[in-house]
Amino acid sequence: xxxxxxxxxPKKQAxxxxxxxxxxxSADELLEYYRQMLMIRRFEEKAGQLYGMGxxxxxxxxxxGQEAVVVGMQxxxxxxxxxxxxxxxxxxxxxxxMDPKGVMAELTGRAGGYSKGKGGSMHMxxxxxxxxxxxxxxxxxxxxxxxxxxxxxxxxxxxxxxxxFGDGAINQGQVYESFNMAQLWSxxxxxxxxxxxxxxxxxxxxxSSTTExxxxxSAHGIPGVKIDGMDVLAVRSAAEKAMKHCxxxxxxxxxxMETYRYRGHSMSDPAKYRSKDEVSKVRKxxxxxDNLRQLMMKHKTTTEEALKEIDxxxxxLVTEAANFAQSSPEPDPGELYTDILVEA
Amino acid sequence: MAIQILMxxxxxxxxxxxxSKWLKAEGDTVASGDLLAEIETDKAxxxxxxxxxxxxxxxxxxxxxxxVLVNAPIAIILEEGESAADIDDVAAAPAPAPQPATEAxxxxxxxxxxxxxxASEADYDGPMVNITVREALxxxxxxxxxxxxxxxxxxxxxxxxxxxxxxxxGLLDEFGDKRVIDTPITEIGFTGLSVGAAFSGLKPIVEFMxxxxxxxxxxxxxxxxxxxxxxSGGQMGCPIVFRGANGAASxxxxxxSQCYASWYAHCPGLKVVAPWSAVDAKGLLKASIRxxxxxxxxxxxxxxxxxxxxxxxxxxxxxxxxxxxxxxGADVTIVAFSIMVGKALEAAELLAAEGIEAEVINLRTxxxxxxxxxxxxxxxxxxxxxxxEGWPVAGMGAEMAAxxxxxxxxxxxxxxxxxxxxxxxxxxxxxLEALSLPKPDGIAAAAKSVCYR
Numbered sequence: 001x002x003x004x005x006x007x008x009x010p011k012k013q014a015x016x017x018x019x020x021x022x023x024x025x026s027a028d029e030l031l032e033y034y035r036q037m038l039m040i041r042r043f044e045e046k047a048g049q050l051y052g053m054g055x056x057x058x059x060x061x062x063x064x065g066q067e068a069v070v071v072g073m074q075x076x077x078x079x080x081x082x083x084x085x086x087x088x089x090x091x092x093x094x095x096x097x098m099d100p101k102g103v104m105a106e107l108t109g110r111a112g113g114y115s116k117g118k119g120g121s122m123h124m125x126x127x128x129x130x131x132x133x134x135x136x137x138x139x140x141x142x143x144x145x146x147x148x149x150x151x152x153x154x155x156x157x158x159x160x161x162x163x164x165f166g167d168g169a170i171n172q173g174q175v176y177e178s179f180n181m182a183q184l185w186s187x188x189x190x191x192x193x194x195x196x197x198x199x200x201x202x203x204x205x206x207x208s209s210t211t212e213x214x215x216x217x218s219a220h221g222i223p224g225v226k227i228d229g230m231d232v233l234a235v236r237s238a239a240e241k242a243m244k245h246c247x248x249x250x251x252x253x254x255x256x257m258e259t260y261r262y263r264g265h266s267m268s269d270p271a272k273y274r275s276k277d278e279v280s281k282v283r284k285x286x287x288x289x290d291n292l293r294q295l296m297m298k299h300k301t302t303t304e305e306a307l308k309e310i311d312x313x314x315x316x317l318v319t320e321a322a323n324f325a326q327s328s329p330e331p332d333p334g335e336l337y338t339d340i341l342v343e344a
Numbered sequence: 345m346a347i348q349i350l351m352x353x354x355x356x357x358x359x360x361x362x363x364s365k366w367l368k369a370e371g372d373t374v375a376s377g378d379l380l381a382e383i384e385t386d387k388a389x390x391x392x393x394x395x396x397x398x399x400x401x402x403x404x405x406x407x408x409x410x411x412v413l414v415n416a417p418i419a420i421i422l423e424e425g426e427s428a429a430d431i432d433d434v435a436a437a438p439a440p441a442p443q444p445a446t447e448a449x450x451x452x453x454x455x456x457x458x459x460x461x462x463a464s465e466a467d468y469d470g471p472m473v474n475i476t477v478r479e480a481l482x483x484x485x486x487x488x489x490x491x492x493x494x495x496x497x498x499x500x501x502x503x504x505x506x507x508x509x510x511x512x513x514g515l516l517d518e519f520g521d522k523r524v525i526d527t528p529i530t531e532i533g534f535t536g537l538s539v540g541a542a543f544s545g546l547k548p549i550v551e552f553m554x555x556x557x558x559x560x561x562x563x564x565x566x567x568x569x570x571x572x573x574x575x576s577g578g579q580m581g582c583p584i585v586f587r588g589a590n591g592a593a594s595x596x597x598x599x600x601s602q603c604y605a606s607w608y609a610h611c612p613g614l615k616v617v618a619p620w621s622a623v624d625a626k627g628l629l630k631a632s633i634r635x636x637x638x639x640x641x642x643x644x645x646x647x648x649x650x651x652x653x654x655x656x657x658x659x660x661x662x663x664x665x666x667x668x669x670x671x672x673g674a675d676v677t678i679v680a681f682s683i684m685v686g687k688a689l690e691a692a693e694l695l696a697a698e699g700i701e702a703e704v705i706n707l708r709t710x711x712x713x714x715x716x717x718x719x720x721x722x723x724x725x726x727x728x729x730x731x732x733e734g735w736p737v738a739g740m741g742a743e744m745a746a747x748x749x750x751x752x753x754x755x756x757x758x759x760x761x762x763x764x765x766x767x768x769x770x771x772x773x774x775x776l777e778a779l780s781l782p783k784p785d786g787i788a789a790a791a792k793s794v795c796y797r
Contacts, residue, residue, distance in 0.1 A: 082544065084540070113577070114577065114579075115575055115576050115577035115579070116577035116578070117577075118574055118575060118577055119575040119576060119577065123572075123575035124576075125572070125575070125576035125579050125580045126579070127576075127579045127580055132540070132543050132544070132580070133572070133575075133576070133580075134575075135568070136567075137563060137567050137568075140536060140563065140564065140567065142536070143532065143533050143535070143536025143537045143539075143540065143564070144536050144537075144539055144540035144543070144564075144568060145540060146533075146536070146537045146540060147536060147537035147539060147540020147541040147542075147543070147544075148540045148541070148543065148544050149540075150537055150546075151540070151541040151544040151545070151546050152544075154496070154522070154541070154546060155544075155546075174532045174533055174536060177528070177530040177532060177533025177534075177536075178533050178536070178537065180528055180530065180533070181527065181528065181530065181533055181534065181537060184528070338578065339574045339576075339577060339578035340573065340574055340612050340613055341573070341613065341615070341637045342573065342583075342636035342637050
């Protein structure tokens with residue numbers, strides 16, 4: 001299929017590098033992306049702290065380092081679009097506009113959490129914000145998201161599903177079953193592969209026969225592009241293009257986001273599979289928040305004082321969320337047997 | 345000598361069919377591989393090829409004949425040098441011995457209840473219509489799809505092929521390909537897709553060609569469909585029906601002959617339904633489609649062709665969670681579901697001939713179980729026999745025994761007895777397969793043992 005081959009041929013998305021040219025976003029937009037990314041980072045840092053204090057149990061997967069992906073993607077979404085992701089989901093929920101208090105209280109397993117404390121870090125949902133989880137089985141969200149896209153098309157509501165998954169999930173069989181049906185039925189779904197280089201402790205080179213993940217849809221004729229997922233503006237530009245493709249009825253689109261998680265797979269991961277130098281090099285050279293800050297300062301689209309004000313605002317929000325998550329009561333024992341079935 | 349052509353069996357469960365059209369006339373030359381006739385079963389229309397060469401000497405069964413039994417002679421082929429005189433010799437010859445009957449083949453005979461239902465759909469007094477289980481399932485889907493735009497059918501071969509077992513016959517014509525959707529052979533994919541669609545408010549009916557293939561998709565059935573309402577604190581339900589043939593069919597071997605009742609009945613967040621009659625099939629499927637929860641709907645291939653009188657009313661449904669006493673009796677309670685209800689009723693006839701009155705309970709729903717009806721029956725009979733075609737270990741019968749211990753211990757005059765499928769992968773050979781599944785005489789023997797007779 002020459003058409004596909006051409007679309008999926010390896011190519012690098014043009015990157016907007018700080019200092020090279022003026023950013024293609026307004027001053028307000030840049031500041032908003034900065035605010036959202038910093039909110040995710042500070043929220044996750046606080047979650048890590050609460051985990052260390054024993055207030056969060058079980059698994060807790062932090063999104064630190066990958067903030068530009070979800071913030072850039074969601075900037076292209078509207079109120080009808082739906083979102084689904086894996087268990088590394090706190091950032092996605094905040095980017096969907098969910099209340100940090102409800103998210104943090106779910107992490108601590110309290111009644112004020114989004115799932116009344118019955119879901120936990122990996123299983124949170126918001127019907128109101130079209131956020132469909134939060135899924136703990138690697139790759140399961142891919143056919144589920146494809147089904148949400150099926151529903152957008154069935155209802156004719158014009159919406160697009162954004163299905164996020166990682167470089168670990170990409171090798172699951174159900175991903176390709178989904179690719180096949182999405183292209184066969186022209187379903188409006190953007191498959192966002194957050195390639196953070198490691199599926200738990202296994203480097204991508206040790207798990208994937210081919211590491212150009214954006215080409216994985218080519219057998220089904222799905223266009224795919226690789227994007228610098230540490231650059232929020234590059235992500236936003238790719239998201240807009242993919243959205244246009246999906247909204248015009250052309251079927252699915254694949255975006256491979258090259259990104260990096262600074263923390264372990266989960267809180268209990270000693271991360272012996274990579275060097276400290278590797279992590280600190282990324283943090284120093286490619287941090288999405290630092291780079292956006294520098295871009296804004298260089299082009300004088302904001303001021304130090306404005307950024308400090310955002311820092312203060314976020315710190316207050318995160319503190320409020322952490323306080324709520326500790327003061328909200330545990331779920332009533334009477335909730336043990338609720339929400340198992342909908343009463344007909 | 346002239347050769348008899350016999351009515352062929354075109355599927356594992358076919359017992360008879362319609363000879364819809366002859367493609368050769370008497371006197372035509374027939375070569376091996378030529379198309380001879382079109383045969384219609386309740387599932388499909390197929391062409392029959394000649395195996396032998398010669399001249400079509402005589403057509404015994406004219407086209408348009410319905411109910412032609414498998415292995416009945418339908419025509420005679422004359423070999424070279426033979427004449428019409430040879431036909432009479434063949435016709436006079438005794439018909440070939442019938443194939444050994446399998447347990448499955450005469451299922452239709454067991455279909456009608458031996459006695460009138462006692463605890464029937466009591467409040468219904470409208471008109472009845474005699475239809476097959478297959479038609480009941482189709483009508484249930486069609487009626488619910490007419491009533492609710494959000495209901496759609498998805499699965500392998502459900503649309504253009506009209507269903508691998510012809511359950512969805514006519515649905516594509518009426519509802520179009522937006523709502524009757526052929527999928528690729530990709531169970532985990534289309535199951536996950538349907539669950540996702542249900543999260544956003546659509547009401548999918550997912551057909552598994554058979555439940556054996558649901559194992560490919562069981563992660564989405566349990567982890568995605570059954571658990572999300574709880575994990576979301578009640579925010580996100582999953583109104584979906586998973587339906588298809590469950591249990592042993594006939595001579596299809598170990599990978600296609602398995603009962604999943606206890607697998608799914610184990611899991612909170614699911615409802616599990618197993619119809620026996622066409623009344624069950626129609627009323628329960630309509631209730632399942634209307635139910636806001638994930639429902640596992642376990643059909644049985646052998647029952648698809650069985651006919652029953654069904655209320656002729658689109659508002660008629662059968663409530664999920666209620667068992668039905670198909671036959672009343674005071675001496676021993678027999679609980680069964682799906683095809684085993686018919687076997688249990690046959691056993692009850694055998695027992696009646698020996699003066700034992702068995703009460704036969706059609707469970708209808710396996711989760712939530714109608715323990716009240718079972719316990720009340722045992723309070724009367726003081727004895728329980730559980731029948732299922734699935735394996736014994738951790739099966740529905742084990743659950744029955746536990747319920748008796750917990751809720752009816754003081755009423756039992758004998759230990760609970762389980763009649764189950766043998767604890768083996770299903771063998772292919774006809775005799776071994778027949779030995780693997782519960783039969784009326786075995787059920788009757790179990791009932792006699794708990795009556796100490």
